[in-house]
Amino acid sequence: MLNHERVSGSAADDLAEARLIHRVCERFEAAWRTGGEVRPRAEDHLAEVQGPPSPKLVEELLALEIELRREGGERPVAFEYLQRFPERPEMIAGLFDDASPTAGDPDETVAWPSFQSQSTVIDSAPRLALGPDGAPAPARPAPAPGRLFGKYELISEIARGGMGVVYRARDTVLNRVVAIKMILSGTMATADERGRFQREAQLVANLDHPNVVPIHEVGEQDGLPYFTMRLIEGGSLADRLHAYHDDPRAAGRLVAILARAIQFANEKGFIHCDLKPSNILMDRDGSPRITDFGLARHASESSGMTVSGAILGTPSYMAPEQASGQRREISPATDVYGLGAIFYELLTGRPPFHLPTKMETVLQALYGEPIPPRELRPDLPRELESICLKCLEKSPKDRYPSAAALADDLTRYLQGDAVGSTGLFQKLRRWTRREPEVVSRLAGLGLVSALTEVNYRILSPSPDARAHASIQMILALWAALTLLFPVLHRRASRSDRVRGLWSAADMLCLTLSIWVLEAMDSPLLIGYPLMIAASGLWFREGIVWLTTAMAIVGYLALYYHEAIVWIGRRPVFIKPSSLSYANIYVACLFLTGFVVVELIRRIKMLSRYYEVRQHVRSK
Numbered sequence: 001m002l003n004h005e006r007v008s009g010s011a012a013d014d015l016a017e018a019r020l021i022h023r024v025c026e027r028f029e030a031a032w033r034t035g036g037e038v039r040p041r042a043e044d045h046l047a048e049v050q051g052p053p054s055p056k057l058v059e060e061l062l063a064l065e066i067e068l069r070r071e072g073g074e075r076p077v078a079f080e081y082l083q084r085f086p087e088r089p090e091m092i093a094g095l096f097d098d099a100s101p102t103a104g105d106p107d108e109t110v111a112w113p114s115f116q117s118q119s120t121v122i123d124s125a126p127r128l129a130l131g132p133d134g135a136p137a138p139a140r141p142a143p144a145p146g147r148l149f150g151k152y153e154l155i156s157e158i159a160r161g162g163m164g165v166v167y168r169a170r171d172t173v174l175n176r177v178v179a180i181k182m183i184l185s186g187t188m189a190t191a192d193e194r195g196r197f198q199r200e201a202q203l204v205a206n207l208d209h210p211n212v213v214p215i216h217e218v219g220e221q222d223g224l225p226y227f228t229m230r231l232i233e234g235g236s237l238a239d240r241l242h243a244y245h246d247d248p249r250a251a252g253r254l255v256a257i258l259a260r261a262i263q264f265a266n267e268k269g270f271i272h273c274d275l276k277p278s279n280i281l282m283d284r285d286g287s288p289r290i291t292d293f294g295l296a297r298h299a300s301e302s303s304g305m306t307v308s309g310a311i312l313g314t315p316s317y318m319a320p321e322q323a324s325g326q327r328r329e330i331s332p333a334t335d336v337y338g339l340g341a342i343f344y345e346l347l348t349g350r351p352p353f354h355l356p357t358k359m360e361t362v363l364q365a366l367y368g369e370p371i372p373p374r375e376l377r378p379d380l381p382r383e384l385e386s387i388c389l390k391c392l393e394k395s396p397k398d399r400y401p402s403a404a405a406l407a408d409d410l411t412r413y414l415q416g417d418a419v420g421s422t423g424l425f426q427k428l429r430r431w432t433r434r435e436p437e438v439v440s441r442l443a444g445l446g447l448v449s450a451l452t453e454v455n456y457r458i459l460s461p462s463p464d465a466r467a468h469a470s471i472q473m474i475l476a477l478w479a480a481l482t483l484l485f486p487v488l489h490r491r492a493s494r495s496d497r498v499r500g501l502w503s504a505a506d507m508l509c510l511t512l513s514i515w516v517l518e519a520m521d522s523p524l525l526i527g528y529p530l531m532i533a534a535s536g537l538w539f540r541e542g543i544v545w546l547t548t549a550m551a552i553v554g555y556l557a558l559y560y561h562e563a564i565v566w567i568g569r570r571p572v573f574i575k576p577s578s579l580s581y582a583n584i585y586v587a588c589l590f591l592t593g594f595v596v597v598e599l600i601r602r603i604k605m606l607s608r609y610y611e612v613r614q615h616v617r618s619k
Helices: 011-034 042-046 055-071 078-084 089-095 191-205 248-267 332-348 358-367 382-391 403-414 424-434 436-459 465-491 496-517 523-538 541-563 582-618
Strands: 152-160 164-171 176-183 215-221 224-230 280-282 288-290 564-567 570-573
Touching: 011 042, 011 055, 042 055, 055 089, 078 089, 152 176, 176 191, 191 215, 191 224, 248 288, 248 332, 248 382, 248 403, 332 382, 332 403, 382 403, 436 465, 436 523, 465 496, 496 523, 496 541, 523 541, 523 582, 541 582
Parallel strands: none
Antiparallel strands: 152 164, 164 176, 176 224, 215 224, 280 288, 564 570
């Protein structure tokens, strides 16, 4: 813990505070520049200070964080900091005094009641509560546990998400314990947040189903909208996943129950859009209850789905049509995908897609295929794997047509009856999407091998049997390595070292092929930049640079092999006319690698910005 002494006004105290500010800011900047998946926050470093931090320390640390974010290409918004530090609106306003309160984000327009006498509030801005005199009341976040909120005594916080916070509370009038949900940002909530909150309350109030958490009361207290629900004491499914790991039949029964409840909601015209284990509450008797309809939309809405943050759901459980932003494609099949993602995690202990960053997870949801559950759990019944993977099909039309159809198939399995199986074509299609690197390489190698055979037997006026045999052996070796490396890749938990070796093997095989064919002036040279571009699909800058270096080394080796003539035992360097622009080609290879790396860096920067922004909004 850092020692902090309150400022007493003396020079010694001023010096001590200055030193403290310097140490805290220095540590924060060092932690920031070190990098990592989760970047530091000012709050975390303030928590290291013993005792309440001085306003000067808070101001200096916030100013440093804002400066570092802008330096990294981000556009921090004052409203974010007001949500994080609602007790310091004047300080935050001073940090953004070079522009409007929402400087850096033209889409955010916010009223600042604490230091503006008059503010214009538009639809996207917070709707402020009014005081007794009709003037805007001070902005307040959601209340802390331990306080009274109308007739409710807030006991403890149960959960919080991007927009809402849920408390365990006691109704002092009816003397019963309930769960109460309110908007996290309190009176600073935007009109959109309030509208979505109200829509969730109205929706759940109309879903009278034993497996949906029921609502008791909807109201507003001191400008804060809220609704109360039955308190489910057993925690969430996320806390009980281990209980289903060794009992796939129990997992099937659970998903069938959830599917019936979702079918009920779908028949009422509502789509949940955010099904995941943490949104499934469990009664003490093990009965599941679906909750958190905050992202739900009506089936008739063309574009009414709104979100907290910038992503339409939770990446690891999101259907492709959500991940791509195709709101018109949202349908009951979207909830079937969510049920399939829950089922996958119950069977395997992990979600279908979970990569280091949200950006990579979303890309996998869009273009990748989940590892078949039986590869992770060989003892799983094939029927359950087939049912699970059918739910997770990329195209909505390839999934179960409804949650009821999913429940029916699971019930048939549980009763020992035959279930609808996935055909060979669907399995092949999943494999091609799950292993695009393997499929593209094998297809390319097969095509080259076939063309080589045609050239040798039909088109070549003077076929070279030795060269033909050599090139076919190289292609066979390349194909074998293509099949070997994915196995090593999976066993090594998809390590970058295996990816680098795979890329190096590709470059070696390509170089050998060009060398055997003596094709330095042929279109085969396009293979080098194509390999560099393809290495960018792994989203690893180091692998791109390694591939680029291997391409340049391979090309230069071929160049000097072509340009050196041995006279006796003495090498003589010549300059063939076909290689006159070798230096330009090498420069182009380097520039190709540089461009791919820069694109990866920019995408990662956008990903980090989004994740920091979403993390801030969830606080």
